[in-house]
Amino acid sequence: MPELPDVELFKRYFDATALHQTIETVEIRNDIILKDCSIQTLESALVGQTFAGTERHGKYLFVEVKDSNWLVLHFGMTGDLKYFKKPDKEPDYSQLLIGFSNDYHLAYILPRKLGRVRLTEAVGPFLERNRIGPDALKSDFTVADFQEIMAGTRSMVKSALMDQKKMAGIGNVYADEILFQASLHPKTKANDLDEEALEDLFKTMKDVLETAIEHRADPGQFPDSWLTPHRNEQATCPRCGTDIEQIKASGRSTYYCPTCQKQM
Ligand SMILES: [Zn+2]
Numbered sequence: 459m460p461e462l463p464d465v466e467l468f469k470r471y472f473d474a475t476a477l478h479q480t481i482e483t484v485e486i487r488n489d490i491i492l493k494d495c496s497i498q499t500l501e502s503a504l505v506g507q508t509f510a511g512t513e514r515h516g517k518y519l520f521v522e523v524k525d526s527n528w529l530v531l532h533f534g535m536t537g538d539l540k541y542f543k544k545p546d547k548e549p550d551y552s553q554l555l556i557g558f559s560n561d562y563h564l565a566y567i568l569p570r571k572l573g574r575v576r577l578t579e580a581v582g583p584f585l586e587r588n589r590i591g592p593d594a595l596k597s598d599f600t601v602a603d604f605q606e607i608m609a610g611t612r613s614m615v616k617s618a619l620m621d622q623k624k625m626a627g628i629g630n631v632y633a634d635e636i637l638f639q640a641s642l643h644p645k646t647k648a649n650d651l652d653e654e655a656l657e658d659l660f661k662t663m664k665d666v667l668e669t670a671i672e673h674r675a676d677p678g679q680f681p682d683s684w685l686t687p688h689r690n691e692q693a694t695c696p697r698c699g700t701d702i703e704q705i706k707a708s709g710r711s712t713y714y715c716p717t718c719q720k721q722m
Contacts, residue, residue: 460533461517462595462627463670468531468539469514472521475541476556476564477509483557491553491566493574503527503577504556513581515593516626520581527577530584534572540565594627595667604660611648617708618648619663627667630710631686636666637714638685643721644707644714650722689713 460468484501486492492500503526510522521529531537540549541564548555552565554575566575578584591607592599607625611618618624619633628636637644640662642655651659673679677686683696693702695715705712 459535459629459631460537461629461632461675462514462593462667463632463675465514465517465519465533465627466595466671467675468533468537469512469519471539471541472509472512472519472564475562476558477511479508479562480559481505481507481509481556482559483555485555485557487553487555488571490571491568491573491575493576495575495577499577500575504529515581515585516590516622517629518590518626520578520584527579528581528584530574530576530578531566532574534568534570534574536569537573538567540567589623591621591623591625594625594663599625601657601660604663605653605656608648608651608656608659613648614644614707615642615646615648615651615659616644616712620708620710628663630712631689632666632670634689634713635670635684635686636663638719639666641718641720643719644705644712646722685713685715 481504484504486497486500489497504523507526508524510524512522513520517532519531521531523529541562542548543562548563549565549567551567551569553568553571554566556564592603608615608618611624616633616637619628619636620630634644636659640659642659670680680686688694688696688702691704694700695702695718698715698717700715700717702713703716705714
């Protein structure tokens with residue numbers, strides 16, 4: 459579930475807590491979360507160093523380690539971060555625990571063990587190697603880029619929004635929200651949208667992501683006019699009162715309003 463807005467908040471949390479302190483210990487609770495690196499490699503990359511800064515790209519959080527490789531965190535379906543002092547405050551499902559010289563710890567929490575921790579020499583080559591597209595929110599991803607990508611895509615617009623190789627950061631929940639606010643049926647073909655519709659969709663995408671971050675990525679705090687607080691079987695559309703429908707699109711549970719989001 460962590461999508462771009464959630465990971466942006468993890469970034470801000472990391473920046474506010476874990477930077478510029480000497481790393482003393484690195485503990486891994488389950489090495490299934492390590493990708494392309496061993497606990498020994500991770501330890502020798504981190505211990506004695508400090509975290510110098512962070513960058514977010516899509517659903518990835520990159521942490522710059524002074525004089526070493528970058529730490530790459532991906533939060534899978536359920537990840538979280540927690541900074542705490544007392545050892546008995548260690549949260550459940552901590553998979554990676556980093557101890558600092560000020561006696562605080564940073565836990566990378568992963569109940570379903572679907573996230574991944576790895577190291578990389580730099581952000582750019584990592585994104586290229588893994589064929590991750592431009593970040594959906596950053597200003598260097600323009601409406602012209604978006605129009606070009608969508609015009610060349612025959613798949614459903616929902617699949618295109620969620621395809622991390624086309625643009626990075628949007629998952630199932632925010633794709634549904636963006637399409638609801640843009641009044642587009644989730645099964646609309648991307649290349650059936652004209653330039654104007656794509657410009658609207660692009661603006662809606664940026665607005666949904668920014669507004670979600672402002673509301674702490676917490677559906678309970680989202681405006682009631684949004685779809686996300688109404689993602690359940692009995693819900694009605696906050697705009698028109700029609701029953702919200704659930705279908706499968708791109709293999710995922712998709713919620714939409716059949717009145718506001720007509721298929722073209
Ligand atoms: Zn409606």
